[in-house]
Amino acid sequence: MGVLASELISRAHPVITANDGENVTLSTMGGRAWLVEAPGAFDLPAQRRIWSLAQLLAQRDDVESLIPGVTNLLVLFRTIQTDSEAVETQLRDYWSQAREVHPQGQLIEIPVCYGGEHATDLAAVCQHSGFSAREVIRRHHQGKYTVFALGSAPGFGYLHGLDPALATPRKKVPSLNMLKGTVTIGGAQAGVSVLTGPNGWNAIGYAEIEVFDPYAESPALMAPGDTIRFLPERVEL
Numbered sequence: 001m002g003v004l005a006s007e008l009i010s011r012a013h014p015v016i017t018a019n020d021g022e023n024v025t026l027s028t029m030g031g032r033a034w035l036v037e038a039p040g041a042f043d044l045p046a047q048r049r050i051w052s053l054a055q056l057l058a059q060r061d062d063v064e065s066l067i068p069g070v071t072n073l074l075v076l077f078r079t080i081q082t083d084s085e086a087v088e089t090q091l092r093d094y095w096s097q098a099r100e101v102h103p104q105g106q107l108i109e110i111p112v113c114y115g116g117e118h119a120t121d122l123a124a125v126c127q128h129s130g131f132s133a134r135e136v137i138r139r140h141h142q143g144k145y146t147v148f149a150l151g152s153a154p155g156f157g158y159l160h161g162l163d164p165a166l167a168t169p170r171k172k173v174p175s176l177n178m179l180k181g182t183v184t185i186g187g188a189q190a191g192v193s194v195l196t197g198p199n200g201w202n203a204i205g206y207a208e209i210e211v212f213d214p215y216a217e218s219p220a221l222m223a224p225g226d227t228i229r230f231l232p233e234r235v236e237l
C-alpha cells in the first residue's frame with residue numbers, strides 16, 4: 001500500500017476525549033474518497049494526530065491509499081462505499097482513537113542567501129510585519145520547521161514553525177517566473193520552491209538546492225516529519 005504515514009514511528013500522547021470524533025470535518029471526494037480535516041488551529045499537535053490516523057487506517061485492507069495533507073487526510077477506498085453514514089461513523093471512531101505521533105524524521109539544513117535579486121518580496125514582508133529586513137531574516141532563520149506534508153508540486157514541503165509575526169498573506173498577483181530554490185513565506189507557512197514558474201508565495205531568499213530530483217533513489221528531499229533549519233549563508237541588503 002502506498003501510504004506515507006505507515007513509515008512514521010510513534011510515541012503516544014493519550015489525552016483525548018471519548019467524543020472527540022464529532023469535531024472532525026468529513027467531506028466526500030467522489031464515490032471512494034473521504035477527506036478528514038482536523039479541528040482547531042494549524043498546529044503541530046493536529047498534524048501529529050493526522051499522522052496517527054493514517055497509521056490506524058493503513059491497517060485496513062479496504063483502504064487503497066492515504067494522502068496526508070496539512071492537518072487533513074485523504075482516505076481512498078478500494079471500492080465505492082455505498083453506506084456513507086457507516087464510513088463516516090468509522091472515520092470518527094478512528095479519529096477518537098488517534099494519538100499524537102512523533103515521526104523520527106531527519107534534520108535537513110538549508111543554506112540560504114537572504115535578500116539579493118531573488119528576494120523580490122522581502123520589502124513586502126517587512127512592510128506587513130513592521131520589521132526591518134535584518135529582523136525578518138533573523139526571525140526566519142532562527143525558526144525550527146517541521147514538514148507537515150508534501151504537495152502542490154512534486155516534493156514541495158509545507159513547513160510549520162514560522163514565527164507568527166512573519167506570517168504574510170500570499171500575493172494577489174503571483175510572480176510569473178519564480179526560480180526553483182526560492183525561499184518563501186505563504187501565510188503562516190514557510191517553503192522552498194521546487195519548480196521555476198508562477199508562484200504566489202513571498203520570496204525572501206534563495207537556496208542552491210535540489211528539493212526534488214526525479215532521477216534520485218529518493219526523489220523528494222523532504223518527507224513528513226522532517227525538521228528543517230535555514231542557515232544564513234549570505235545576506236544581501
